[in-house]
Amino acid sequence: MEWQNSAAPRRKSRQINVGGVKIGGDAPISVQSMTSTDTLDEEATLGQIRALSDAGADIVRVSVPSLEAAQSFGRICKSSPVPLVADIHFDYRIAIACAQNGASALRINPGNIGSAERIEAVCQAARDYGLPIRVGVNSGSLDKDLLEKYKDPTPEAMVEAAMRAAEVLEEHDFSDYAFSVKASELNLCVASYELLARKTDAPLHLGITEAGGLRGGTVLSSIGISWLLREGIGDTIRVSLAADPVEEVKVGWAILKSMHLRTRGVDVVACPTCARRGIDVVSTVRELEDRLADITAPLKLAVMGCVVNGPGEALRADLAVCGGKNGRCLIYEDGELQGKIAVEDVLEVLEKRVREKITRINSNIIKIQGNK
Numbered sequence: 618m619e620w621q622n623s624a625a626p627r628r629k630s631r632q633i634n635v636g637g638v639k640i641g642g643d644a645p646i647s648v649q650s651m652t653s654t655d656t657l658d659e660e661a662t663l664g665q666i667r668a669l670s671d672a673g674a675d676i677v678r679v680s681v682p683s684l685e686a687a688q689s690f691g692r693i694c695k696s697s698p699v700p701l702v703a704d705i706h707f708d709y710r711i712a713i714a715c716a717q718n719g720a721s722a723l724r725i726n727p728g729n730i731g732s733a734e735r736i737e738a739v740c741q742a743a744r745d746y747g748l749p750i751r752v753g754v755n756s757g758s759l760d761k762d763l764l765e766k767y768k769d770p771t772p773e774a775m776v777e778a779a780m781r782a783a784e785v786l787e788e789h790d791f792s793d794y795a796f797s798v799k800a801s802e803l804n805l806c807v808a809s810y811e812l813l814a815r816k817t818d819a820p821l822h823l824g825i826t827e828a829g830g831l832r833g834g835t836v837l838s839s840i841g842i843s844w845l846l847r848e849g850i851g852d853t854i855r856v857s858l859a860a861d862p863v864e865e866v867k868v869g870w871a872i873l874k875s876m877h878l879r880t881r882g883v884d885v886v887a888c889p890t891c892a893r894r895g896i897d898v899v900s901t902v903r904e905l906e907d908r909l910a911d912i913t914a915p916l917k918l919a920v921m922g923c924v925v926n927g928p929g930e931a932l933r934a935d936l937a938v939c940g941g942k943n944g945r946c947l948i949y950e951d952g953e954l955q956g957k958i959a960v961e962d963v964l965e966v967l968e969k970r971v972r973e974k975i976t977r978i979n980s981n982i983i984k985i986q987g988n989k
């Protein structure tokens with residue numbers, strides 16, 4: 618459908634490779650998150666990385682605040698199911714240690730990593746181990762001279778900080794980098810990315826930094842990230858929430874799925890319910906989302922309270938249930954009415970049908986591949 622692709626064409630960016638996950642060019646827009654555990658607690662950190670991977674994170678960033686943490690980071694890298702980016706502030710020696718210890722990329726903030734010589738040293742370590750670098754500019758830690766020049770963190774100041782860091786990397790013939798220019802102020806953040814997108818073909822990592830808690834951060838991140846993606850800007854995203862980072866991954870995927878940029882897992886369409894409902898939509902949706910969280914194949918499920926809008930949504934869903942009369946619900950598959958079931962059987966029947974459908978889709982894919 619034409620309207621599904623009505624966003625601006627994607628900006629042409631060069632490509633980097635983060636431990637096998639490509640970012641930029643024609644690579645799918647990847648979803649990133651970051652651990653919130655103490656990196657020295659290797660078991661907890663690895664547990665969170667696995668949870669993030671299960672939720673769909675393509676790449677996970679780990680903060681490495683000390684040389685001791687760089688040793689833990691190295692051991693974590695060995696067991697991680699996804700590529701890890703080492704996040705380093707202040708001490709360039711930690712970046713070098715992480716490069717040696719198995720990082721798939723380095724993230725530095727040029728505003729606090731120090732002199733050009735130190736950035737150069739990090740650059741050399743990245744080159745030695747074939748790692749890309751993300752230059753992460755943040756409105757809260759701009760160079761003093763830029764703040765003096767621009768008075769405030771402005772898009773121009775943010776972009777100048779990014780380009781300044783890039784110049785240092787380029788002087789060392791190092792072009793394997795991506796940028797982020799994050800701010801917690803939405804308009805500043807979006808304007809900074811828009812300006813930067815016109816100045817470079819490096820891949821862009823999108824995020825609204827320090828966006829807030831689950832609700833506020835989700836709203837702010839969704840507006841900012843989708844605004845830019847709709848302009849064709851952005852190659853990888855990180856939703857930043859003061860919440861369980863697994864939520865960041867879920868929100869990241871919800872953004873990409875809503876914009877028809879990627880597909881993953883079961884999408885549930887549900888009505889807000891009203892007095893007409895013949896099924897408790899809210900609890901049914903909550904329970905189904907939990908039961909079906911392990912599914913990665915894309916599938917659309919509609920849970921509708923009654924026949925006012927239910928049959929219409931069922932037409933556009935792989936499976937649908939619609940509240941009816943006398944404790945009965947209508948069940949649909951591929952838009953076709955299959956029959957009626959009791960309300961109390963809805964969860965069991967829908968879960969079973971979803972899993973059967975996924976199995977059929979997967980076996981058809983295997984058959985098609987076998988016939989090639």
Ligand code: SF4
Nearest residue numbers: 888890891894922923
């Ligand atoms: S589909 Fe029915 S129950 Fe749901 S909001 Fe609309 S009228 Fe109400």
